[in-house]
Amino acid sequence: KIEINTCDKKLVVKEDKIIMAGPCAIESYEQLLETAKFVKSQGANVLRGGAFKPRTSPNSFKGLKEEGLEILKAVKEETGLAVITELMDIRDLEKLYEVSDIIQIGSRNMQNFTLLTEIGKQDKPIMLKRGIAATISEWIGAAEYIAVEGNNKIIMCERGIRTYNDYTRNTLDLAAVPIIQKETNLPVIVDPSHGTGVRYLVKPMSLAAMACGADGLMIEVHPNPSEALSDGMQSLHFDEFEDLMKSINITNKDY
Ligand code: PEP
Ligand code: MN
Numbered sequence: 001k002i003e004i005n006t007c008d009k010k011l012v013v014k015e016d017k018i019i020m021a022g023p024c025a026i027e028s029y030e031q032l033l034e035t036a037k038f039v040k041s042q043g044a045n046v047l048r049g050g051a052f053k054p055r056t057s058p059n060s061f062k063g064l065k066e067e068g069l070e071i072l073k074a075v076k077e078e079t080g081l082a083v084i085t086e087l088m089d090i091r092d093l094e095k096l097y098e099v100s101d102i103i104q105i106g107s108r109n110m111q112n113f114t115l116l117t118e119i120g121k122q123d124k125p126i127m128l129k130r131g132i133a134a135t136i137s138e139w140i141g142a143a144e145y146i147a148v149e150g151n152n153k154i155i156m157c158e159r160g161i162r163t164y165n166d167y168t169r170n171t172l173d174l175a176a177v178p179i180i181q182k183e184t185n186l187p188v189i190v191d192p193s194h195g196t197g198v199r200y201l202v203k204p205m206s207l208a209a210m211a212c213g214a215d216g217l218m219i220e221v222h223p224n225p226s227e228a229l230s231d232g233m234q235s236l237h238f239d240e241f242e243d244l245m246k247s248i249n250i251t252n253k254d255y
Helices: 027-040 066-079 090-099 112-119 135-148 178-183 193-198 199-211 236-248
Strands: 005-006 009-012 020-023 047-048 080-087 102-105 126-129 154-158 186-188 218-219
Touching: 005 080, 020 027, 020 080, 027 047, 027 236, 047 066, 047 236, 066 080, 066 090, 066 236, 080 090, 090 112, 102 112, 126 135, 135 154, 135 178, 154 178, 178 186, 186 199, 193 199, 193 218, 199 218
Parallel strands: 020 047, 020 218, 047 080, 080 102, 102 126, 126 154, 154 186, 186 218
Antiparallel strands: 005 009
């Protein structure tokens, strides 16, 4: 049983739908606070935001790093939302552990076995994203690396895999949801933002994810996606997030 404290309420993963929303990257205090307040008002119960960003080009914005964590901490205190952010390097664990309620292991590190072994020794919930080209067996194997060290508070996240499809950034594999539920006892959520890379596909794929039994969603939302420093193309505007939350009928206004 995975329990996460959020705004005076305990979020019980699998019993409550877990809705993680926020910007791809933390860009400023104002950007994160505005987004956090909005997504909370629409029923999100976890705020996402990357401080350490894995980027394809080393010349792209790689996150505000420690400053990003400080901002995340401040916004968490201000809004009472639980927060999730990605750990890329075990050397950042201590700083990240202090702030993040859930530790995100990104696609690119799904088979970083030394990282998995180290976070397996922690007592915080871990969200393990599926690797960019990982089979389901490899993904489950990665979760076992964490669990074998004693941490079985693992949330699986389907975020699409690389295929020959040229209309989307990745191919969202929704069959993975019931498969993970059958093969493991772990909760599984879906990230249609990275799973498609295309804004207009986020709502239909969110609906599909909920319909096939996902335990929640991770959605990228930005106050001004056209100005976002990363993943603007797949980030929802506020009104689109509001529409999405209404359409999946999540009204966790008490979080
Ligand atoms: C993210 O969610 O911030 C991210 C980088 O996603 P992924 O690891 O799935 O590419
Ligand atoms: Mn992103």
